[in-house]
Amino acid sequence: MNYNKKVTLFIQCIIDGIFPEVGFAVVRIFNKLGIGVECPAEQTCCGQPAFNSGYRKEAKRAAEHFMEVFGEAECIVCPSGSCVNMVRNHYPELFRDNAKLLERAKGIGVKTFELTEYLVDVLGLEDLGSRYDGRITYHDSCHLMRGIGVKEQPRKLIRKIRGAEFVEMKDSDKCCGFGGAFSVKYPEISTAILEDKVKNIIDSNAEIVTGCDMGCLMNIQGMLSRRGLPVKTLHIAQLLAGQSI
């Protein structure tokens, strides 16, 4: 299988609708690496919101659409850990009673990669020749780290960014309290967890908090903005693509 000539982009719905600049940062990274980019314009959402809330029939419909759109792709790359976790680990569960679709789901799962996983594990890259001046801290998104086991890859990439100083925050691997619908259904609990996260970010003295999932980053940004705190949230693709502050 040829994983390093051309990639098919799978854009998380949050990036698609709210943070398109992150999607274009990913495109710039691949352009710089000389890797061809395709992006099926029919894609929408992987179905994770419905699945996490228990609506499996509805999630299945989204998943079927996803598999139609991406079925022929050779190598799928997505700048979101939780979406990759959905496709790789939950699609097989959704289709476990349908042998044909199950096989298809598994087939798609093995050729779907999270962005930093793709760059470090598949391409064997750590230094993308990017530059970003500032002190950076990193938040481990839960589904990225525990679901698909990506923990060191983003750190390796950040450490090689010129001008960047990488600082670990306390409890970087602790949940930010987003949890999708949880954040609006149980806002008090979600907020309490997020407060701890924001405190650890502030205590790290970083100017930028980065991560590999806009869900978490949107949550963190939400509180930083509300409280007028001077830390910026940027997706790791934006750092690697060298976007300046």
Place this chain on the structure above:
Amino acid sequence: MTRIATENYREEAIKGINDPVLQKALANLQMRLGRGAEEAYRNLPEGPGLRRKAHEIRMNAIENLDVLLELLADKIRSRGGHVFFAEDADAAVTYCLETAQKHNVRLAVKGKSMITEEIGLNDAFAAADIEVAETDLGEYIIQLAGEHPSHIIAPAIHKTRSEIGLLFSEKLNIPYTTDPETLTRAARKALREKFLSAGMGISGCNIACAETGHITVVSNEGNIRMSTTLPKVHVAFMGMERITARLSDHDILFRLLSRGAAAQKMAGYVSYIGGPRISGQADGPDEFHLVIIDNGRTKILADNEFREMLCCIRCGACLNMCPVYGEIGGHAYGYAYTGPVGAVVTPLLVGINRAKDLCLGETLCGACKDACPVDIDLPRMLLLLRAKLADGDEKWNVKRENTGEKILYGIWSEIVRRRWAYDAMLNLSREGLRLFTGKEGMISSFPFFLKGWTDSRDMKLPARESFMLQWKKSEKQKRVK
């Protein structure tokens, strides 16, 4: 009666969040025990992978429960012990009460046990006018204060030293002090008197062994050993799932249990009990009763999606890593079992609708699975419980929780299959949300069901053009060039 207050999850959670003493205690506990257990697993000679092996051992036992329990019962009976299989909480409580009454017991001493909380033993004894004294220091404090435990292993973490000082000076008639040693001595003195005068000792069972026919109980204070050896009658309770086939399994399980529960290599006191004292033995009760409790477990056993939950050894490790438990504490869970284990097992025991907030009010971060010494996939089962709430379920007698939400997701599932419709939805929501947009394109007050977000957070307004739209345009331009 068993206390079930799962309906108050949200309310009690908010109380916990606003309790500064609890907050400090929880942060401390998670730091010490949660991170400690992580480290302890890493330092295992076999590595954290041993948790998987333990899972297999437990699952194997669960698959053969009927045989193993019979073996255990036969062995205990052959040594003169009594074994009673209790179908539900009532049967278990009644058996124990009748045994106490037969022996004219006025006071029973009890070692910490979750299952007696589950079946509401203390309340039943109180109603029958028999005193039950908790002998674990934390449980003793909680009992004096007339409260319920908030953590499986550290039941009194929500109490400060000065609260305990006040409580002891009032209940134990000692001068007020906050010195832990003096307080512990006072408790020890009071408890020693109880141990010596109690007519019955009550304990749980950490794990039983079919091969040798004994139960194993562990503690760090030695109180369980005293509860099970000093009084004339010992009644032990165990959930019917708490057994393994071989003694060699216990080595792995207790090493993991001690690490998960308390970041220890092994608990301070480990007792193996297989029946009453035999002649010539210095210690031990004259009568030994083992009550093996079903109370809803057969139903869990019969469902292969939830069967895994019976692997649980109630160590509390998942609480110590859970971000939600870390904020709200144990009381919100409204039942004997708190934290992630409670979020899965309580709905299965008391009713999924009734305990819906426990499984919906979690972030699905997955930290509990990594913390669990027997590697139980709690997040998988949380998702499954949510699926039952979303669509209803006959087998578990679940009613659909939210028809409105079901309809919305139904519409959503049609929209996501059609990009044009999806674009229209994005546009519509953007235009709608524009009305709520404040400084720098950030929304700071959402309407309706989204309001919870903006109570503490802003959100960026959706982009004027989605990524896909911009991408399509740029591709078209490329082609024109």
